[in-house]
Each structure stands twice: as C-alpha cells, then as structure tokens.
Amino acid sequence: MRWSILRGFPSSCVRWALLLPACALLGSALAAQVVLASDPVAAASDNGHHVVRDSAGTLWSLSVFDDGTGWPGNRPLLLQSSADGGQTWTPHVFTFNDCYSGVNPPWPASGCNLAIDSAGTLHAVWASYHYFWNYRQYYRNFNPATGAASRVLSLTAHLGLLTTTYATEMAIAVDAADTVWIAAQGVSPYAPQLVRSNLPGAPDLRFTSVGKICPYSYASGVELAVDAAGNIHCSYSRSGSPGVYQHRHYKPSANTWGAPTTLGNTTSVSDNWGKIAADALGNVHAVYLMDCAPGPGYQWKLRYKRWNIVTGWGPEVVIFNAYYATYFLASSHQLVSLACREATGKVSIMYRDRTSFGAWRLAEKNLTAPSFTILPNAMPVNSASAYYRGPSVRGSLFPLFNNTDTDLDFTWQAMTVGTWPPALMFQRISSAPATLSLSAPPTIGTIKSINLSSPADPNAGFVCAVSMGSTPGIALPDLRVIPLNADSLLFMSLTPANGVLANNIATLSSAGTALVNFTIPNLPSLIGLTVQAAFVVAAPGTTTGISTISPALPITFQ
Numbered sequence: 001m002r003w004s005i006l007r008g009f010p011s012s013c014v015r016w017a018l019l020l021p022a023c024a025l026l027g028s029a030l031a032a033q034v035v036l037a038s039d040p041v042a043a044a045s046d047n048g049h050h051v052v053r054d055s056a057g058t059l060w061s062l063s064v065f066d067d068g069t070g071w072p073g074n075r076p077l078l079l080q081s082s083a084d085g086g087q088t089w090t091p092h093v094f095t096f097n098d099c100y101s102g103v104n105p106p107w108p109a110s111g112c113n114l115a116i117d118s119a120g121t122l123h124a125v126w127a128s129y130h131y132f133w134n135y136r137q138y139y140r141n142f143n144p145a146t147g148a149a150s151r152v153l154s155l156t157a158h159l160g161l162l163t164t165t166y167a168t169e170m171a172i173a174v175d176a177a178d179t180v181w182i183a184a185q186g187v188s189p190y191a192p193q194l195v196r197s198n199l200p201g202a203p204d205l206r207f208t209s210v211g212k213i214c215p216y217s218y219a220s221g222v223e224l225a226v227d228a229a230g231n232i233h234c235s236y237s238r239s240g241s242p243g244v245y246q247h248r249h250y251k252p253s254a255n256t257w258g259a260p261t262t263l264g265n266t267t268s269v270s271d272n273w274g275k276i277a278a279d280a281l282g283n284v285h286a287v288y289l290m291d292c293a294p295g296p297g298y299q300w301k302l303r304y305k306r307w308n309i310v311t312g313w314g315p316e317v318v319i320f321n322a323y324y325a326t327y328f329l330a331s332s333h334q335l336v337s338l339a340c341r342e343a344t345g346k347v348s349i350m351y352r353d354r355t356s357f358g359a360w361r362l363a364e365k366n367l368t369a370p371s372f373t374i375l376p377n378a379m380p381v382n383s384a385s386a387y388y389r390g391p392s393v394r395g396s397l398f399p400l401f402n403n404t405d406t407d408l409d410f411t412w413q414a415m416t417v418g419t420w421p422p423a424l425m426f427q428r429i430s431s432a433p434a435t436l437s438l439s440a441p442p443t444i445g446t447i448k449s450i451n452l453s454s455p456a457d458p459n460a461g462f463v464c465a466v467s468m469g470s471t472p473g474i475a476l477p478d479l480r481v482i483p484l485n486a487d488s489l490l491f492m493s494l495t496p497a498n499g500v501l502a503n504n505i506a507t508l509s510s511a512g513t514a515l516v517n518f519t520i521p522n523l524p525s526l527i528g529l530t531v532q533a534a535f536v537v538a539a540p541g542t543t544t545g546i547s548t549i550s551p552a553l554p555i556t557f558q
Helices: 488-493
Strands: 028-030 034-038 051-053 059-064 077-082 111-116 122-130 134-142 172-174 180-184 193-197 207-212 219-226 232-238 244-251 272-278 283-290 299-308 317-323 336-340 347-353 359-365 389-393 407-414 423-431 435-438 447-453 461-467 505-507 513-519 530-538 546-549 553-556
Touching: 034 059, 034 077, 051 111, 051 407, 059 111, 059 122, 077 122, 111 172, 122 172, 134 180, 172 219, 180 207, 180 219, 219 272, 232 272, 232 283, 244 272, 244 283, 272 336, 283 336, 283 347, 299 347, 317 347, 336 389, 347 389, 347 407, 435 530, 435 553, 447 461, 461 488, 461 513
Parallel strands: none
Antiparallel strands: 028 423, 034 423, 051 059, 059 077, 111 122, 122 134, 172 180, 180 193, 193 207, 219 232, 232 244, 272 283, 283 299, 299 317, 336 347, 347 359, 389 407, 407 423, 435 447, 447 513, 461 505, 461 530, 530 546, 530 553
16 A cells, blocks of 8 residues: 555554544535425424335325315325435325225315334324314324235224314324324313324224323424433423423333423413424424514514433523514414434424525534524525425434434425415435535645535534545444544544644534645655545534534545
C-alpha cells in the first residue's frame, strides 16, 4: 500500500468511539410530491398514522376514498403500496371495510389509521363518526404477503358501547410483542379508553379495555406511542376550561396508570393538537400548540417537551410564537407532526409556519441540544386556508423496520381556494445530512481544506478521518454504517497531531460547518491513489454516541 511509505507518521491505534468529544441532519433533499389520492375526502385521520413500511422496504398507505357519487358518496378504504420509496403508488385489490362497516352511505367511513407488526400484518382502525347520530369504530387485520385477512370487527359492539356515544378516536400502535393497542370509544361521550389485543397480532379479534385514558373530564385527539420498556403513552386534549394538553402512560407489566401530566399551561382557553413519538433510548417526545384559541390577541405557541423513563418530563422548548392574526387565513389546527430517529433520539417536527406565510417548515433537534434548528422551507409559501393541513410523518419504534431512519415520509392534505377535490399528498424528505468537499484539487505537496457541513448540528462535536476504503465500513449496533474501513490509515488519522489531518476532532460552528486541514505529502508515488474521508457528529447520551454520519468523499491525489 503506497501510503505505508510515509515514514515517521504515528501508527498507534486509537478507538474511534473514545475520540468523540463530550460536547448534535438535515439539509433537506426533497423528492417529487406525489398525489396519493384526489377525492372529496382525500384524508386519513387527524391523529395517528396512516403510512407504514414493511421488512422489504415497501410503503403502505391507507386513506378514506370518496367516489363522489353524492355527499357523502361511497367510501371504501384505499390501500396502496409503493416499492420505490413513494415515487409511485399502486392501489391494492384488498379493501378493509365493507357495506356493513363504512363503505356505503348514510354512515360511510370518516377516518382511518394503520399500524404494522413484526410479521408484516397490517392493522387498520377506522370509524364512521357522524355528528350526532352515529359513532361506530371498526378494526381488521390483513397480511399482504399471505393474503390472510380477518373479518371486520365492530369495536363499538365488541366493547358493548352505544352507537350514539360521541367519539373522535382511532389511534393504533403495536408493541415489541405485537400486542395491538387502540385508542377506542368510551362508555360516555368523549371519554376514550385504551384497549389491547388479548393475543399478539389479534388473531382471535379479542380486545380488552385497560381503562379510561383521561381519568376526568372529556378528552379528544388521543395519540399513542410505545416506549422502549413497553409502556403505552397517551397524549390528548382535555376539554373544559381551561383546555389543557396532557400526557398519561400505562404500564402493562404492572397493569397500572401513571398520573396525568399537563404539558402546556393552565392559564388560557386551549392547548391542543399535539403529537408524540418514542425512541429506543427510553425517551418520549411531544409537540403541542399552547394557547391556540381563535380570535385577535391570542398568541399561539408551538412547544416541545421530552419525557424520560427515569427523570420524567424535561423543560419546555420554544419552537415559535405567533399571534392569531397571522393564522386566521390558514387552517388554525392540524398544523404539526412529529417523528424521531429511534436510534439517536433526534427529533424532526414538520409544521405549518404562519410566521413564514403558511410554509411547511422542518425543525430538528438532537437529543441533548437545547433548541431546535429551523431549516429552510420544506414546501413553498402558501397562505390558502386549507392548504398544507393534516400533516403526518411515518415511523414507530416497533417493529424496527418501520423506524423513521434518515428519511421522513411525509403526508398532508392540500386544497387551494377554487380547486376541487382536495389531494392527499406524499413526499419523502431524504437526509442529505452532512457534506464534505475539497477547497481545491488534492495535489501532492500541498495543504488543502476539507469543508464539512451539517446544518442541523450547530456547535456540535465532530470527528473527521480518512481510510483506504469505504466498504464494508464500520457497522454500529443500531445497524448504521460509518463509511470508512477500520484500517491503519484510519487509526493514524484519528491519532492527535498525526501530521496529516488537523482540526479533525473539534466542534462545528454555529452554522454547522468546519474546515479540516489535509496535508498531502510531496510523494509522486501517491499520484492516482484514492482515499476516503468522512465525519461523524457526536450525540452524548445515546447508545453509540454518534448522531449524524456523513457520506464518504473519495479523494484521488494528483
């Protein structure tokens, strides 16, 4: 190997992990927007998830489709799949509901949600909620690989509930044992209960209630998340005066509920429209709108908090404040969605920013970062009242193949004034997280700068190194790969004062950038040799200690 002729360079092997400073991605890359459905409903649900990913990487989407034969028309649940990351979608022949469960008027389906278990079985919850005469909730499972499908289960009848009991719930989640959890109707109006399948995967269609989600008052908009210890987390808007947004969790191993915790404040009329997500590190992340009452003078506040299994809820983090006057032209609800990178706890929040004239914006925060980095508009400015509403980002802690990972699979409903029907849109926002580039051609006998950039990681520690190859790379316990081989060049470049890389173990700037000096020896035998450079960003408190991983940059000496 020609690099070995560089006499006098240090050769001691230093472990990569030990060099991460104790001091967290996303320059967003957008794929094309894709229309999932265009019909008078073109939506799934105001809470929960309706897109999942299976073990083969295929995406599955479920939505309510109205055929436009009247109002309401016939509404079969539209199941679609995509094998190319959401670029194209194919309708599936299977339909979850039937003429007895929401296909036909006068009580057709009004919303739906979807989950997936470790066997690849899809679990759907949908409802025919029609004020004020009909409230019916249904469940069914279907495995696309085998074609096996259960019968339709009326959860309303199964739980012995009245069809006139007001409800809004239909969130669904699956835990590590494939137990199915559902936010179901309650025995009284707007009093949702948490139910669980008696068996993993619910093959017997038997569900048992574990209790009322909100122990007092009315509640709506329940969101569900399963944490790393198997606890079931519920967030919801508690009705009454003042309206507050709360969290409560259920511990299956002890059959006990925790006490409700108010996430926002209790001084104004409405905290509402929140989302939650769990990571693999024992954290649950929550976002919610505080003081979001209509009318002049109300300052809406988008806030974030993180719960930890040991310490409980942490401090509130501000995302934005905006007076109602900047909101009334846009949908004043369904403004926000939340996802997290399960392996690192990095949070991504997609929200409609009326301080930016109604654009969709993406905010990200590493686990230990004190604040969010607000990235450029993810979608163009649009102040139409119903445009950009009902956002949802795919991802769940269980099963692992439905993790959020580095791609945000994002859906929303779009409708501009004067257009009909609305459209359910899909877009993949892929991480182009970190980048490396050379300031000039890598000529022997010169010192060149390697420009590092990771915009969502301001002021974070990083380590940059070089190696002779990028394949197979260094596999991490969370299945990610650092694209550098563990060879002698790598270990040398990680040694302090190695004479080749300088400023390669340091801190990114407030803009998430850094310069690493690369000294190229004046040796003609190096001409034509290619080495690989890459860097990682530190994430203290996570399993691997690593947040962002850059791609490899091939450098061929001249």
